[in-house]
Amino acid sequence: MKQRVASLGMYDHGPQQAANDRLWNEIARILGARGIKGVPRHLDRSRTVQTLWHDPDLLFGQICGFPLISDPSLKLRVLATPVYDTPASGLGLHRSFLVARHDDAPTLPAYRGRAAAINGTDSNTGMNLFRAIVAPLADGGRFFGTVLQTGSHRESVAAIVRGDADIAAIDSVTFAAVKRDSPEQIDALRILATTAESATPPFVTSRATPIEAVAALRLALAQVVADPGLAAARDALFLRDIITGGTERYAPLRSLEIEAVVAGYPELL
Known part of the structure; x- marks a missing residue:
């Protein structure tokens, strides 16, 4: 076979x-x-x-x-x-954390016109949940200035730390893994909001x-x-x-x- x-x-x-x-x-x-x-x-x-x-x-x-x-x-x-x-996980559910650099603005509305990072356009935690929480703030179908596709949640975190992007949605499982494996990256971030569960x-x-x-x-x-x-x-x-x-x-x-x-x-x- x-x-x-x-x-x-x-x-x-x-x-x-x-x-x-x-x-x-x-x-x-x-x-x-x-x-x-x-x-x-x-x-x-x-x-x-x-x-x-x-x-x-x-x-x-x-x-x-x-x-x-x-x-x-x-x-x-x-x-x-x-x-x-x-x-932010449990019973077969998880969420995404909206994260930005620790020394950047503390609220989501302040990121209008800024650079967002997503791991991919087909991602639930990196795009779909992100879109859902941003939608009420959008004007004319737009909120961010640019959207960078990074290919993975970890790369989205790295893009923010480097300054290539300002905000991203990182799923709670990956966030925990990065915190365990690369705590210095998480220390450089702040959590702005938490998405709906899925x-x-x-x-x-x-x-x-x-x-x-x-x-x-x-x-x-x-x-x-x-x-x-x-x-x-x-x-x-x-x-x-x-x-x-x-x-x-x-x-x-x-x-x-x-x-x-x-x-x-x-x-x-």
């Missing part, structure tokens, strides 16, 4: 990589023990997560909630929603994945989140639990987009 693909690229920086490898090794072992064929030995870090989301051979991955419900070309099945143990990025598989493999994946997730031998790996990822369910948890993200459009602010500008 053709070998499938696995990815945990949403939160996979620094010490998170070793933790993700440890979790995947155990998931792969469980799948193999249940007779699932084509299980990859290693996580794929050679391609972007966006590319992997479109791969029909994706056995296991994690996706941002906004493209999950807004991109009709994606053919994915939700396996479970992770529960992260970080400030469901955390779900674990997914291709819709082409056989149902027996889907069942085995859900069983494996339940086992790795409860295994005391994996406590250190889970702690490195802030992973506390998982919640079963489907795409219905992510429908409110489309509502935020619609509300911004109705308010005359369809794009973060």
Whole structure:
């Protein structure tokens, strides 16, 4: 059988990589023990997560909630929603912090005409939640002077610290990871506001994945989140639990987009 693909690229920086490898090794072992064929030995870090989301051979991955419900070309099945143990996270929900340099203006309205950073136009925490909180302040469909796409939340933080941008929305899980790994960057920032809450990025598989493999994946997730031998790996990822369910948890993200459009602010500008 053709070998499938696995990815945990949403939160996979620094010490998170070793933790993700440890979790995947155990998931792969469980799948193999249940007779699932084509299980990859290693996580794929050679391609972007966006590319992997479109791969029909994706056995296991994690996706941002906004493209999950807004991109009709994606053919994915939700396996479970992770529960992260970080400030502003819990019960399968998280938020974004609007951050700026510590010595800059303390309120969001003061950033009219300034430079914003986003990790990507399809990001829920970096763009969609950001747009929702800015929409009431926009005038003529615009609020910021420029919007810089950085490619990742961590790069958005770095852009603010360097002075290339003035404000960004950083998801609470990444914020906690940067605070742990690079505390000097967080020390250089101030939190201006906190966005609405939304469901955390779900674990997914291709819709082409056989149902027996889907069942085995859900069983494996339940086992790795409860295994005391994996406590250190889970702690490195802030992973506390998982919640079963489907795409219905992510429908409110489309509502935020619609509300911004109705308010005359369809794009973060």
